[in-house]
Amino acid sequence: MSTTGFTLTSSITATFADHDIPAGPVLRAAGLPEDLFLHGPVTLTPEQFYRCWTAMEELSGDPELGIRVVERTSTETFQPPLFAALCSPHLRRAAERIAVHKRLLGPQRLLIGPGDELHLTMGWPPDPPPPPGLVVYELALWVAIARLATRARVVPARIAVPDPPGGTVAASWRDYLGVPLGRAAEPVVVFAAHDARRPFLTANAEMWRVFEPDLRRRLADLERAESMAERVRAALVELLPAGEGTTAGVARRLALSGRTLQRRLAAERTTFQAVLDTTRHALARTYLNRPDVSIPEIAFLLGYDEPSSFYRAFRQWSGTTPQRARAR
Structure with missing residues (x-):
């Protein structure tokens, strides 16, 4: 489990077997040891994980x-x-x-x-x-x-x-x-x-109650290892549409004081405003790909009181206007 890598279990070898792809050659082609999965779950960097997928495609000989x-x-x-x-x-x-x-x-x-x-x-x-x-x-x-x-x-x-x-x-x-x-x-x-909203025939509230505590524990472990900037970014994604993407709002979500939040971000050589700007920019790019969401609605979803504030910020981030970015 990692904030920067992909976690794989030995069950991935079942995927190899399902498609008649020997795991050893795949791992070898990806530059990884052939006994990689013998000792439980492993964490791969994005580059290693992508090499595994590419090796699967090439060794299978199946473009589909x-x-x-x-x-x-x-x-x-x-x-x-x-x-x-x-x-x-x-x-x-x-x-x-x-x-x-x-x-x-x-x-x-x-x-x-x-x-x-x-x-x-x-x-x-x-x-x-x-x-x-x-x-x-x-x-x-x-x-x-x-x-x-x-x-x-x-x-x-x-x-x-x-x-x-x-x-x-x-x-x-x-x-x-x-x-x-x-x-x-x-x-x-x-x-x-x-x-x-179509009902799941597999719905099982009792099973979810069994799974949820372990997932919650694993998330807590992950958050302890995660950077403060990443935690702030994740909180902002949830809080911005509600108009609570402020230092105080994020601090409440992370159960920290505002001063502690700022101090931990400073220790990572960043600021709350810097994380807020990069998060808003990334979300704006995503929303602009959706023609059903108007630009004033995007401004609202990003926590701006006025569309004009979003226009000024987007031009500062990207050097162009939201309309031109959407057209491209």
Whole structure:
């Protein structure tokens, strides 16, 4: 478990076996020891994790490997946070739970957009970029979860990635997803409101009560190891739409005094304002990819009292206006 790496268990070898890919050559091609999983869960850097995925694609000789992996999705291969999602009453609640616990699996962020439709945007570490096939797989996994839990062919309203595949791979993804893969600056999948609330046949409140304490404990362990800037950023994502993205609001969420919060950020050579600005900028880029959210609404979601304040800040961050950024 790490704030900067991807945590994998030995169950990943079952994925290799499901697709007749020997684990040893994959690890060797990725520059990792072949006995990597003999001693329990391991944490890989983003670069190591991406090399493993790329090695799987190359050694399988199957350009549609991501589709095959998604199609074989079952409860057997789920790690605890994902398995716990199946205990949820519906997809929206599952997404809310995963958004909280996603950090237990790797340095990714799941942003849930406003509105009745369920907008799920995936954030990845900025460098190096993830393999395009992995990005599509991560979004398609939400479709697999919805179908597995409801036993219905749930079709997303929209799904888009920065680098969609072409040719026969694109056609195969369209057949599986039910819609074509679009292009967007940030990976996003959207579900209709009725699908977001479609009851999960796997809902199990008792099982969730069993899982939740352990997940909560693991999150607490992670937060103790996490930087203060990362904790502030995560709190801001939740607090900004409510207009509480202030030093006092974040300090309350983190159970700290405002002075302690500022002192710990200073120890990391940053400030609350710097973290606030970078978080707002990242969220603004995500919201601008959604044509259904107006620019005044984006200003509100980022905690600005007036759209003009957002305009000035965005120009300072990016050197352009929100309208021009959206047009691009």
